[in-house]
Amino acid sequence: xxxxSTQSHPANVTxxxxxKFIITRQDKPxxxxxxxxxxxxxxxxxxxxxALMEIQRNPVDNTGKATAPVCWESNCLEEVCGACSxxxxxxxxQACSALVDKLEQxxxxxxxxxxxxxxxxxxxxxxxxxxxxxxxxxxxIDGTYDLGAGPRMPEKKRQWAYExxxxxxxxxxxxxxxxxxxxxxxxxxxxxxxxRLFNAHPxxxxxxxxxxxxxxxxxxxxxxxxxxxxxxxxxxGIPLTxxxxxxNKDTSKHxxxxxxxx
Amino acid sequence: xxxxYARRLHSLLGVIPLGAFFIEHxxxxxxxxxxxxxxxxxxxxxxxNLPLVLVLESLFIFLPLIYHGVYGLYxxxxxxxNNANYGYERNWRYTLQRIxxxxxxxxxxWHVFETRFQVALGNVTHEQLGGVMYNIVTNPVTxxxxxxxxxxxxxxxxxxxxxxLVSWGITVGPRAQRVSSYxxxxxxxxxxxxxxxxLVAFRNMEFEDPTVALQTIRHFVA
Numbered sequence: 001x002x003x004x005s006t007q008s009h010p011a012n013v014t015x016x017x018x019x020k021f022i023i024t025r026q027d028k029p030x031x032x033x034x035x036x037x038x039x040x041x042x043x044x045x046x047x048x049x050x051a052l053m054e055i056q057r058n059p060v061d062n063t064g065k066a067t068a069p070v071c072w073e074s075n076c077l078e079e080v081c082g083a084c085s086x087x088x089x090x091x092x093x094q095a096c097s098a099l100v101d102k103l104e105q106x107x108x109x110x111x112x113x114x115x116x117x118x119x120x121x122x123x124x125x126x127x128x129x130x131x132x133x134x135x136x137x138x139x140x141i142d143g144t145y146d147l148g149a150g151p152r153m154p155e156k157k158r159q160w161a162y163e164x165x166x167x168x169x170x171x172x173x174x175x176x177x178x179x180x181x182x183x184x185x186x187x188x189x190x191x192x193x194x195x196r197l198f199n200a201h202p203x204x205x206x207x208x209x210x211x212x213x214x215x216x217x218x219x220x221x222x223x224x225x226x227x228x229x230x231x232x233x234x235x236x237g238i239p240l241t242x243x244x245x246x247x248n249k250d251t252s253k254h255x256x257x258x259x260x261x262x
Numbered sequence: 263x264x265x266x267y268a269r270r271l272h273s274l275l276g277v278i279p280l281g282a283f284f285i286e287h288x289x290x291x292x293x294x295x296x297x298x299x300x301x302x303x304x305x306x307x308x309x310x311n312l313p314l315v316l317v318l319e320s321l322f323i324f325l326p327l328i329y330h331g332v333y334g335l336y337x338x339x340x341x342x343x344n345n346a347n348y349g350y351e352r353n354w355r356y357t358l359q360r361i362x363x364x365x366x367x368x369x370x371x372w373h374v375f376e377t378r379f380q381v382a383l384g385n386v387t388h389e390q391l392g393g394v395m396y397n398i399v400t401n402p403v404t405x406x407x408x409x410x411x412x413x414x415x416x417x418x419x420x421x422x423x424x425x426x427l428v429s430w431g432i433t434v435g436p437r438a439q440r441v442s443s444y445x446x447x448x449x450x451x452x453x454x455x456x457x458x459x460x461l462v463a464f465r466n467m468e469f470e471d472p473t474v475a476l477q478t479i480r481h482f483v484a
Contacts (some may be wrong), residue, residue: 091348176348178343178357183342217265219265220265220266222266222270225356227352227353229344229352232350241439242434242436245428245434245435245439246434248428248429249432252431255266255270
C-alpha cells in the first residue's frame with residue numbers, strides 16, 4: 001500500500017490541473033461549423049479519445065453551459081483501424097494515439113475537412129474506398145475450378161510489401177495533401193500505394209496492367225504535385241512517396257509499351 | 263486530352279525543350295558578361311543564322327512555352343497550399359514551384375514582348391537587342407523586376423527538374439530524391455548567379471545604343 005501511495009503522489013499533485021480542449025463542431029453535414037471549449041480534469045495517460053469520452057459523460061462547456069455531447073468515430077483504440085482520424089493541433093492524426101501529455105495546451109481538435117463532415121468530428125471517408133475500387137485494389141482469384149496454389153512471394157519483397165499493407169485508409173495523407181481538394185479529382189496517395197502493393201504480389205501481378213490503366217485515368221497518379229506531405233504525415237510510416245515514384249515509373253513504362261507495342 | 267498524358271507532356275516540355283532552351287539562353291546572355299558587347303552580338307548572330315530559325319523558334323520555344331504556361335496556370339489554380347500547418351521543405355518547394363511558375367509566366371510574356379516581339383514588329387533589329395537590354399537594366403525599377411523574373415525562372419527550372427525526375431519515376435527512393443534535391447538546388451544557385459551577372463553586364467556603357475527607341479520601356483514604367 002505504501003508503494004501505491006508514494007507512486008500516486010505526483011498524480012495527486014497534478015490531479016488539480018485542468019486540460020483545455022477547443023473543438024470545432026458542426027451539427028449537420030451542411031450547417032456552418034463553430035467552436036466550443038471544454039475544460040476537463042487532467043488524468044495521467046489520458047488521450048484525446050478518453051477526453052472526448054469524458055465530455056460525452058458530462059457534456060458541459062467551460063462556461064458551465066450544457067451542450068450536446070461531441071460526436072466522433074473510433075474503433076480499435078490502438079492505431080490500426082483508421083477510424084478516429086482528426087486534426088489535432090493543426091495536424092491530422094489518430095485521436096487514440098494522441099496523448100494529452102504530449103500535446104500543447106489548449107488542444108485544438110477539428111474534423112478532417114477534406115472529407116464531407118457528417119457531424120462534429122465524424123467524417124465520411126467513402127471516397128477512399130471508392131478510390132480502392134477504382135484502382136482494383138484486390139487480387140482476383142475466383143475461377144470456375146480450383147486454380148491451385150499461386151506463385152511464391154520472395155521473402156525480401158514480402159518485407160517491404162508488408163509495410164505498404166499497413167495502410168488503414170485513415171485519410172491522413174489525403175488531409176495533408178495540398179492537391180486533394182474540391183478543385184481536383186485526385187484520388188490521393190493511399191490508393192496509389194495500394195496499387196504498388198497489389199502489383200507486387202505474385203498473383204496480383206497478373207492483373208497489374210488493369211491497375212496501371214486505372215492510375216492513368218483522370219484523378220489518378222497525375223494528381224500528385226510532389227509536396228510529399230503524405231509521407232511526413234502517414235501514422236504508419238508507409239513510404240508513400242517511394243510508392244508514388246515507383247508507380248510513376250511503372251505508368252511511364254506502361255505508356256510506352258502501349259504506344260510501341262501495338 | 264486525358265489528364266495523365268496532358269500532365270506528363272507538361273512535365274516533359276518543361277525540361278525538353280524549354281529547360282534546354284533556358285540553359286542555352288543563359289549561356290548566350292553570359293557571353294555579355296564574359297566577352298562584353300562583341301561576344302554577345304556574336305552569340306545573337308550565331309543563333310539567328312541557324313537554319314530554319316523561325317521553325318525552330320515556333321516548334322521548340324513558342325508552342326511548348328504556350329502549352330507549358332497555360333496548363334501550368336491551371337495546375338497552380340488547382341493547388342491549395344497548406345504551408346502554415348505543414349512547414350516542410352518539400353511542401354515549401356511545392357508552393358514556390360507554383361508561385362514562381364506564375365511569376366515566370368508573366369515575366370516571360372513581358373520579356374518576349376520587349377525583345378523578340380519588337381524585333382518581329384520591326385521596331386528594333388537583332389543587333390540592337392543589347393541596347394534594349396541596356397535600357398531595361400539601367401532603369402532601377404525594371405532592373406529589380408528583371409532580377410525577380412530571372413530568380414523565379416531559375417527556381418522554377420531547377421525545382422521543376424527535380425520533380426520531373428520524380429514524376430517520370432527516375433528518382434524513386436528517398437535517398438535518390440534527396441541527392442537530386444541537392445543537385446537541383448545547386449543548379450538553381452548557379453543559374454541564378456549567371457543570369458544576374460549577365461543582367462549586371464548589360465549595365466555596361468558599351469551596350470548603350472542611342473538608336474534604340476525607348477518607347478516600349480517608358481510605356482511600362484509610366
